[in-house]
Amino acid sequence: MPTKPDAEFRIALRESGILTSPRFNKGSAFTREERAAFGLTGRLPQRVNTLEEQCERAYEQYQDAGAKDLARSRLMQNKFLDSLKQQNWVLYYGLIKEHLGEMIPVIYTPTEADAIAQYSHLFRKSDGLFLCIDRADSMEKEYLAQTSGREISLVVCSDGGAILGIGDQGAGAIRISEAKAALYTLIAGFDPSRTLFVDLDVGTDNEKLLKDPLYMGWAEKRVEGERYDEFVDKFVQLVRKHHPHCLLHFEDFGVANAHRILDRYREHHAVFNDDIQGTGAVTLACIMAAVGVTKTKLSEQRYVIFGAGSAGLGIVAQLRDAITTIDSDVSKEDANSKFYLVDRYGLLKESLGSDKLREGTEDFVQADKEWEDVSTNEDGGIDLLEVVKKVKPTVLVGCSTQAGAFTEEVVKAMYAECERPIILPLSNPSKLVEVSPEDANKWTEGNALIATGSPFPPVKKPNGEEYIVAECNNALIYPGLGFGAMVAMSRTVTDTMIIAGARKLASLAPALEDPHGALLPPFENAFKINTEVAIAVAQQAIEEGKARVDWSKEDAEDKVESCQWQPFYGTYVYDEAGDT
Ligand SMILES: NC(=O)C1=CN([C@@H]2O[C@H](COP(=O)(O)OP(=O)(O)OC[C@H]3O[C@@H](n4cnc5c(N)ncnc54)[C@H](O)[C@@H]3O)[C@@H](O)[C@H]2O)C=CC1
Ligand SMILES: CC(=O)C(=O)O
Numbered sequence: 001m002p003t004k005p006d007a008e009f010r011i012a013l014r015e016s017g018i019l020t021s022p023r024f025n026k027g028s029a030f031t032r033e034e035r036a037a038f039g040l041t042g043r044l045p046q047r048v049n050t051l052e053e054q055c056e057r058a059y060e061q062y063q064d065a066g067a068k069d070l071a072r073s074r075l076m077q078n079k080f081l082d083s084l085k086q087q088n089w090v091l092y093y094g095l096i097k098e099h100l101g102e103m104i105p106v107i108y109t110p111t112e113a114d115a116i117a118q119y120s121h122l123f124r125k126s127d128g129l130f131l132c133i134d135r136a137d138s139m140e141k142e143y144l145a146q147t148s149g150r151e152i153s154l155v156v157c158s159d160g161g162a163i164l165g166i167g168d169q170g171a172g173a174i175r176i177s178e179a180k181a182a183l184y185t186l187i188a189g190f191d192p193s194r195t196l197f198v199d200l201d202v203g204t205d206n207e208k209l210l211k212d213p214l215y216m217g218w219a220e221k222r223v224e225g226e227r228y229d230e231f232v233d234k235f236v237q238l239v240r241k242h243h244p245h246c247l248l249h250f251e252d253f254g255v256a257n258a259h260r261i262l263d264r265y266r267e268h269h270a271v272f273n274d275d276i277q278g279t280g281a282v283t284l285a286c287i288m289a290a291v292g293v294t295k296t297k298l299s300e301q302r303y304v305i306f307g308a309g310s311a312g313l314g315i316v317a318q319l320r321d322a323i324t325t326i327d328s329d330v331s332k333e334d335a336n337s338k339f340y341l342v343d344r345y346g347l348l349k350e351s352l353g354s355d356k357l358r359e360g361t362e363d364f365v366q367a368d369k370e371w372e373d374v375s376t377n378e379d380g381g382i383d384l385l386e387v388v389k390k391v392k393p394t395v396l397v398g399c400s401t402q403a404g405a406f407t408e409e410v411v412k413a414m415y416a417e418c419e420r421p422i423i424l425p426l427s428n429p430s431k432l433v434e435v436s437p438e439d440a441n442k443w444t445e446g447n448a449l450i451a452t453g454s455p456f457p458p459v460k461k462p463n464g465e466e467y468i469v470a471e472c473n474n475a476l477i478y479p480g481l482g483f484g485a486m487v488a489m490s491r492t493v494t495d496t497m498i499i500a501g502a503r504k505l506a507s508l509a510p511a512l513e514d515p516h517g518a519l520l521p522p523f524e525n526a527f528k529i530n531t532e533v534a535i536a537v538a539q540q541a542i543e544e545g546k547a548r549v550d551w552s553k554e555d556a557e558d559k560v561e562s563c564q565w566q567p568f569y570g571t572y573v574y575d576e577a578g579d580t
């Protein structure tokens, strides 16, 4: 039947049935009334588009498909893999598993950062659950519409407040939740049909997005304070009510919200903040491997952490706890004194005052009188270079989003006092790295022990040997941490469970066998590594009495391996009463 603009169709399809019908799908053009009538409200981002707007977006994508530059062509590979995932999970995961080292940078950092920044322009089809603060009253209905009848063992959510190093990306949050969930499947074996990824849309303060007519999220300023907390709490309680045993993973919340939310729920529920705890764990493993090379102890290092946000504070907490638990003769106060934190106002010191000193930094704030002899900048702050000169750090970690902040002067000042400096520029994506591995290697005459947050090619030592730069990214460990907690049905995710996972990862570092080797194993081996991490975490949960299972530590290996989903087809038999 020819269609007129005002033609009416009576359609029996609903929910994913209509979204996957090429004949009847309207995507983001479904009106609010249609979304309600066809069970689509939580399945689409907030904005309703016209066909003209959809054509504008599609035409941009069509033009991009012909682009020749590397970043654009990587983005096209990312889109290709997306569409493969929408068609066939086994093929998608099977393909990436076979080319893990090559494709992780395409589905994750750095390319995913570009895909997120352009989410509203690249949008084709929605996956995942979109919960908007503007519709908080219907949250349970929308949640159940996507989850009822499904067993959910993992929920990954983000409010988009601080995605990777690219800041507030509003509704682009759905993509970081999706990417992190996909890595759980790929690297640890979470069954994708039991995972849910969520955008908690509370608005955005990103002016570019707010002004963009194609922006797909709720185009209002970010809601903070009580209303925000109530919205997040409503969501957490919903997950606890309907899926009490599932792991709830928080990703890329802004720093203030990230810590508050984690602290609010960590004692009562299996929640995990990847930027705080996952980054802490992988960095701990990396530094454990590095001190293995320098034949020193964690407690013998002096640490300068540049960027005291979610990642920086997570790293400090994890290292401090590891120092006191591994070197048991070190008190918490002694351990605290080994850390020097530098943020946007310079060294964290008392005189910055409470408005510039974030909650959670109290243990590491320096007394001004210890720093009287050090020159200050025009704002009275103490810059990184001065801190490095005075502290003579053995470990320098960057999680500041400030590209190039580890200048030649900073790196050389560190090297002047430390034969094998441990330099970890962890900011993502690659373009935000605090120092390129190539420069760090050159400025230390090949003596630095280096790892980065995003993948980098090997560097050449002065003797011509190649040095593999490890990728110190939480994705190398969070899938195994979460899988171990899930298999053990752990009530909570404790710091000691995380340390158990980090110790396992550190024990697999190539640098332990060969001091010229990488500080962490490569992503190509991520599945095997995370299986071992998961076993260690499940065993620790049992030992601590957190597990809710009737099997013992010795069974952990079998239990973990038997629960892992892997991309195999199997044989299908037609059965009208079948359960899928
Ligand atoms: N490699 C990994 O596994 C991970 C890396 N990251 C990366 O670390 C970076 C920070 O992430 P989050 O901690 O989540 O963000 P965040 O926003 O919580 O923290 C960033 C911190 O850097 C500080 N900062 C900004 N400008 C600065 C300057 N000029 N000098 C010193 N400090 C400055 C901010 O005040 C803030 O405290 C991002 O690039 C992110 O991609 C984050 C998590 C994991
Ligand atoms: C790796 C990660 O979680 C981040 O950059 O935010």
Ligand SMILES: [Mg+2]
Binding pocket: 164, 251, 252, 274, 275
């Ligand atoms: Mg993150």
